Amino acid sequence: MYIPSLADMLVAHERIKPHIHRTPVLTSQYLNDLTGAELFFKCENLQKAGAFKARGASNAVFGLTAEQAAKGVATHSSGNHGTCLSYAAGRRGIPCTVVMPRTAPQAKKDAVRGYGGRVVECEPSTTSREAVFAEVVAETGAEFVHPYNDPRVIAGQGTCSKELVEQVSGLDAVIAPIGGGGMISGTCLTLSNLMPQIKIYAAEPEQADDAYRSFRAGHIIADDAPVTVADGLKVPLKDLTWHFVQNHVTDILTASEQEIIDAMLLIWKRMKIVMEPSSAVPLATIIKNKDVFAGKRVGVIITGGNVDLDMLPWQQK
Amino acid sequence: MYIPSLADMLVAHERIKPHIHRTPVLTSQYLNDLTGAELFFKCENLQKAGAFKARGASNAVFGLTAEQAAKGVATHSSGNHGTCLSYAAGRRGIPCTVVMPRTAPQAKKDAVRGYGGRVVECEPSTTSREAVFAEVVAETGAEFVHPYNDPRVIAGQGTCSKELVEQVSGLDAVIAPIGGGGMISGTCLTLSNLMPQIKIYAAEPEQADDAYRSFRAGHIIADDAPVTVADGLKVPLKDLTWHFVQNHVTDILTASEQEIIDAMLLIWKRMKIVMEPSSAVPLATIIKNKDVFAGKRVGVIITGGNVDLDMLPWQQK
Structure with a gap:
C-alpha cells in the first residue's frame, strides 16, 4: 500500500491547476449567528463537473x-x-x-x-x-482509477484543503462529509503536514454510519447498501482511506435524514448555492454539536452540486 | 435632478465595503462553448441579503x-x-x-x-x-430611499461593475437585466467613466419590454402591471435611470418567458447557483443573439438569488 505524501499533493496541485477551478470560499452571517462559529464554506459544488472529484x-x-x-x-x-x-x-x-x-x-x-x-x-x-x-x-x-482508494486520487483531493488554508487564515477545524473517505483522506494528508494544529472532523449520515462505527471499533466496518438521501456517502472505507481516518481524524459526527435535508435547505436559502444532500451533512452535524464548534473558525467543504433539480428532497412528500 | 458622479460611486464603495460581500466571478466552459463567447458571471445572488440591492x-x-x-x-x-x-x-x-x-x-x-x-x-x-x-x-x-430612482442607490449599484472590472480584465461588454434601471444605471455610471470602451447591454423580458420600447421611442414608456416570471423586472424607468439608459446603453435585448426559464435552469444545472428568474434574462438574450457576443469577453451580472425553493419555474406545469 503506497501512502501518498505531501510532495504528491503539491505535484498534484501544479499538475491539475489548468484543469480545475480554484473554488471560492463563501460565508454567511446568518449561519455564523445560528451556530456560534465562524464558518468558511469551500465550494467544490462550483468545481469543474460539479464536484471535488x-x-x-x-x-x-x-x-x-x-x-x-x-x-x-x-x-x-x-x-x-x-x-x-x-x-x-x-x-x-x-x-x-x-x-x-x-x-x-x-x-x-x-x-x-x-x-x-x-x-x-x-x-x-x-x-x-x-x-x-x-x-x-x-x-x-x-x-x-478507483473512486477513492487510490493514492493519486487522494493526493488530488488534498489540493482542496491546500487552497482553503491559502484562502482563510487561522482555521481551528475543517469538516467534510465522509463516504469512502477520499476527501477526508486528502484533507488529512494536507493538513497533518501543513497545519497540524487544525482539527479534522468527518460528517456522516446516521443511516450510513459505517465510518463512524469503524472509527469507534478501530477497524473497517462495511455496510451493505445503506439507504440515505446523501447518496454520495454510501460506500465503505478501504485500507488507504482508513489509514488516514484512523491516524488524523479528531472525530466523526452523524446527522439524521431530516437534519441533513433541513441543513441542505438552509444552505440553498441563505447561501444561494445548489449543492447535493451529501454536502449538507457537515452543517447538519455542526448545528447538532454547537458546543464542539462554538467560537471556532471552521472550514466546511461543500463537496458537490450534482442534484436532480426536478425533485428536491424537501419537495418529496 | 442630481446625477451621481464617479466620485459618488467611489465614495459609495469605501462606505459600503464593511457591509457587502465582494462577490465572486464564476465561469462555465459549457456556457462558453454554447454561446461562443467568454462569459464572466458576477454573482450578486451571493451578495448580502441575496441581491445587488x-x-x-x-x-x-x-x-x-x-x-x-x-x-x-x-x-x-x-x-x-x-x-x-x-x-x-x-x-x-x-x-x-x-x-x-x-x-x-x-x-x-x-x-x-x-x-x-x-x-x-x-x-x-x-x-x-x-x-x-x-x-x-x-x-x-x-x-x-427609492428602489432605483435615487442617486445614492445608483452610486451604490455602480460598485458592482467596479469590482467586476477589477476582477476580470479586457471585457468587451457587460450585460445586466433591466427593470427600473438601477443596476444598469450604476453600470453606466461606472463603466462610462472608467472603461468607456466596454459596451453596456440591458436584458429584458419580452412580456415586460417597456425599457426596450422606451429605448427605441426615445422617451419613457411605462406599462401597467406586466406579467412575467422575471418578477424583479416589472417596474418602469424613471427620469434618473432613463438618463443613463439613453446616454450609455448600446442596446436592449429581450427574451421570451420560456427562454428565460430555460436559461435559468441551465445556470442552476451547470453553474450550481441559486438565482432568480430575473437574473437569467441576460443569458437568455446572449443565447438568442450569439452573433452580438461571439468571440467577446462578456461580464454578466447575476442580480439576485431570492426565489421560492418550493416551486421553481420549470416545475410549474
Missing part, C-alpha cells in the same frame, strides 16, 4: 505516461467520480469507460457521456459489476 | 447624517429592495419601514422582518401604496 480524477489522468494514457482510463461509479473521470479524460483526449448499474439515473449516464466517456452497464450487484469491469479492463488495457 | 441600500443608509438616521428609512417595495434596505438599516441599527401590498408573498414580508424592518401593508394599487407611504413618512419623518 475533478481534482483526484484530473491528477490520475494527467499523471499517466503517454503509453498508459493511450489505453485510456476506467472506473466503476454511479456518482460524481465517473463524471469527473470522464471530464478529466476528455480534457486529455483519451478514452474513458465507466461501469454503471443499468438502474443508475439517466442523468448520471448522460453526464459521463456529456464529457465524452463511454458507459458500460452492469447488473446492480457487486458480482456483476466486478465481472463487467474485469472484461472492460481486459479488452481495453485501461488504467483503473 | 444591498449595495445601493447600504450606501443610502450609511450616508445619512446622525440626525436623519435617527428617524429611520422607508420605502415601498415588494421585492429585494425592501429586504436589502431592512438589512442595511439593521446594520446601522436604525428603523426601517417597508410598505408592501398585503398580497405580497409571505416570504418577502418575513425577509424584511428577519432583518428587523417593519412591514406596513397597503392595498395592491398605486393609489393605496402612495397614500399609505405618505402616512408612514408623515408619522416617522423617515428618509425615503
Whole structure:
C-alpha cells in the first residue's frame, strides 16, 4: 500500500491547476449567528463537473505516461467520480469507460457521456459489476482509477484543503462529509503536514454510519447498501482511506435524514448555492454539536452540486 | 435632478465595503462553448441579503447624517429592495419601514422582518401604496430611499461593475437585466467613466419590454402591471435611470418567458447557483443573439438569488 505524501499533493496541485477551478470560499452571517462559529464554506459544488472529484480524477489522468494514457482510463461509479473521470479524460483526449448499474439515473449516464466517456452497464450487484469491469479492463488495457482508494486520487483531493488554508487564515477545524473517505483522506494528508494544529472532523449520515462505527471499533466496518438521501456517502472505507481516518481524524459526527435535508435547505436559502444532500451533512452535524464548534473558525467543504433539480428532497412528500 | 458622479460611486464603495460581500466571478466552459463567447458571471445572488440591492441600500443608509438616521428609512417595495434596505438599516441599527401590498408573498414580508424592518401593508394599487407611504413618512419623518430612482442607490449599484472590472480584465461588454434601471444605471455610471470602451447591454423580458420600447421611442414608456416570471423586472424607468439608459446603453435585448426559464435552469444545472428568474434574462438574450457576443469577453451580472425553493419555474406545469 503506497501512502501518498505531501510532495504528491503539491505535484498534484501544479499538475491539475489548468484543469480545475480554484473554488471560492463563501460565508454567511446568518449561519455564523445560528451556530456560534465562524464558518468558511469551500465550494467544490462550483468545481469543474460539479464536484471535488475533478481534482483526484484530473491528477490520475494527467499523471499517466503517454503509453498508459493511450489505453485510456476506467472506473466503476454511479456518482460524481465517473463524471469527473470522464471530464478529466476528455480534457486529455483519451478514452474513458465507466461501469454503471443499468438502474443508475439517466442523468448520471448522460453526464459521463456529456464529457465524452463511454458507459458500460452492469447488473446492480457487486458480482456483476466486478465481472463487467474485469472484461472492460481486459479488452481495453485501461488504467483503473478507483473512486477513492487510490493514492493519486487522494493526493488530488488534498489540493482542496491546500487552497482553503491559502484562502482563510487561522482555521481551528475543517469538516467534510465522509463516504469512502477520499476527501477526508486528502484533507488529512494536507493538513497533518501543513497545519497540524487544525482539527479534522468527518460528517456522516446516521443511516450510513459505517465510518463512524469503524472509527469507534478501530477497524473497517462495511455496510451493505445503506439507504440515505446523501447518496454520495454510501460506500465503505478501504485500507488507504482508513489509514488516514484512523491516524488524523479528531472525530466523526452523524446527522439524521431530516437534519441533513433541513441543513441542505438552509444552505440553498441563505447561501444561494445548489449543492447535493451529501454536502449538507457537515452543517447538519455542526448545528447538532454547537458546543464542539462554538467560537471556532471552521472550514466546511461543500463537496458537490450534482442534484436532480426536478425533485428536491424537501419537495418529496 | 442630481446625477451621481464617479466620485459618488467611489465614495459609495469605501462606505459600503464593511457591509457587502465582494462577490465572486464564476465561469462555465459549457456556457462558453454554447454561446461562443467568454462569459464572466458576477454573482450578486451571493451578495448580502441575496441581491445587488444591498449595495445601493447600504450606501443610502450609511450616508445619512446622525440626525436623519435617527428617524429611520422607508420605502415601498415588494421585492429585494425592501429586504436589502431592512438589512442595511439593521446594520446601522436604525428603523426601517417597508410598505408592501398585503398580497405580497409571505416570504418577502418575513425577509424584511428577519432583518428587523417593519412591514406596513397597503392595498395592491398605486393609489393605496402612495397614500399609505405618505402616512408612514408623515408619522416617522423617515428618509425615503427609492428602489432605483435615487442617486445614492445608483452610486451604490455602480460598485458592482467596479469590482467586476477589477476582477476580470479586457471585457468587451457587460450585460445586466433591466427593470427600473438601477443596476444598469450604476453600470453606466461606472463603466462610462472608467472603461468607456466596454459596451453596456440591458436584458429584458419580452412580456415586460417597456425599457426596450422606451429605448427605441426615445422617451419613457411605462406599462401597467406586466406579467412575467422575471418578477424583479416589472417596474418602469424613471427620469434618473432613463438618463443613463439613453446616454450609455448600446442596446436592449429581450427574451421570451420560456427562454428565460430555460436559461435559468441551465445556470442552476451547470453553474450550481441559486438565482432568480430575473437574473437569467441576460443569458437568455446572449443565447438568442450569439452573433452580438461571439468571440467577446462578456461580464454578466447575476442580480439576485431570492426565489421560492418550493416551486421553481420549470416545475410549474
